[in-house]
Amino acid sequence: NAGVMQNPRHLVRRRGQEARLRCSPMKxxxxxxxxxxxxxxxxxxxxxxxxxxxxxxxxxxxxxxxxEFPKEGPSILRIQxxxxxxxxxxxxxxxxxxxxxxxxxLFFGEGSRLTVL
Amino acid sequence: xxxxxxLDSQVxxxxxxxxxxxxxxxxxxxxxxxWYVQYPNQGLQLLLKYLSGSTLVKGINGFEAEFNKSQTxxxxxxxxxxxxxxxxxxxxxxxxxxxGKLIFGQGTELxxxx
Numbered sequence: 001n002a003g004v005m006q007n008p009r010h011l012v013r014r015r016g017q018e019a020r021l022r023c024s025p026m027k028x029x030x031x032x033x034x035x036x037x038x039x040x041x042x043x044x045x046x047x048x049x050x051x052x053x054x055x056x057x058x059x060x061x062x063x064x065x066x067x068e069f070p071k072e073g074p075s076i077l078r079i080q081x082x083x084x085x086x087x088x089x090x091x092x093x094x095x096x097x098x099x100x101x102x103x104x105x106l107f108f109g110e111g112s113r114l115t116v117l
Numbered sequence: 118x119x120x121x122x123x124l125d126s127q128v129x130x131x132x133x134x135x136x137x138x139x140x141x142x143x144x145x146x147x148x149x150x151x152w153y154v155q156y157p158n159q160g161l162q163l164l165l166k167y168l169s170g171s172t173l174v175k176g177i178n179g180f181e182a183e184f185n186k187s188q189t190x191x192x193x194x195x196x197x198x199x200x201x202x203x204x205x206x207x208x209x210x211x212x213x214x215x216x217g218k219l220i221f222g223q224g225t226e227l228x229x230x231x
Contacts, residue, residue, distance in 0.1 A: 004160070033217050042121075042207055042221035043161070056218060091160060095217055103149060103168050106217060108160030 004109035005074075006092050012115045019079040019086070021112040025094030032075045033106060034067060037089040049075060050098070082116045089113045119144040119210050123222035131230050132200055138193040138225045140208030150191045151209040151219065152182055161207065167191065178202070203229045 005024040013019050025032050030051055035043040048056040049069035060067065064082075069075040079086055090113075093106035124139040142148065149168050153161040165176025172184040182193045191208060205226050209219040 031217060035219075035221075040223075042123075042223045043219070044221070045218050048217055093161075093217070098217075103166065105163050105166065106161075106219070108153075108162070110158070110160045 004092055004094050004107050006090075006109035006112050008112060009110065010113050010115070012117060013082050014117050015083055016081050019082050019114055021077040021079075021090050021092075021114070022074040023077070023092030023094075023109060024074040025092075026096075026107050029094035029096050029107070031095045031098055032069050033093045033095075034075075034077050035091045035093065037091060037111070039088070043091060046077075079114070082114070084116045087114055087116045119146075119148060119212065119220045121208050121210055121220055121222035123206075123208050123225050125225050126223065127226045127228065129228045129230060130198055133197045135196050136194065136198050136202075136227065138206050138208075138227065140191045140193065140222060142189050142191065142208070142210045144189075144210060144212070147213045148210045149213065150182075150184060151211075152176065152180070152191075152193050153207045153209060153221075155205040155207065155224075157204070164193070164206075198227070198229045200229050200231060202227060 032049045034046040037043045045059040047060050047067045064080045066078045089111045091111045093108045120143050122141045130136050151166045152164040154164050155161045165174045167174045167184045175181045180195050205224045207224050208222040211219050
């Protein structure tokens, strides 16, 4: 079984450009979570999605950031008009069960490292 | 709101020595507790978790952790480390029934030297 697949692994953008990060969950998993890891910090929760639904976006910045998980295809984290402070590693995780029943065992991808010049 | 504090940002240790990575948390509700490991340029992998029951939890690669409710701690231990244990270790909590929404500590970098 393939694990959680993220691409691109590395992405370089200039200030003002858009960044799109993609995540394909593990087979059989329909719950996706995005986390951000800033340099020298732990991971911070951003958003939790199920197919076609945003369940919890309490960790998402109010502007420029959006996420989707369509019926077909990967989940996408989109950052518009990137700034230097967006430089970070963005991790996607998936689980089989929903958050209410989930005992917290998330399966993480290898991350997408965004560098904003 | 929950928070997690990992008391050591870096822990250097010699091979075959014991190690303890410290983690304290604060929460006003019942929580689940986790330790994850991150090898360089990789995603996080679950080492072990405490949900309920026995306070001593055993995980993969010979690691174990003990939940201490009175001290709100969940320290990670291994009696004898290997070079391959060199990695970043993250302690995390989640509210019951909010398992996918983890609050992570800042991480502890374990460096095992020969």
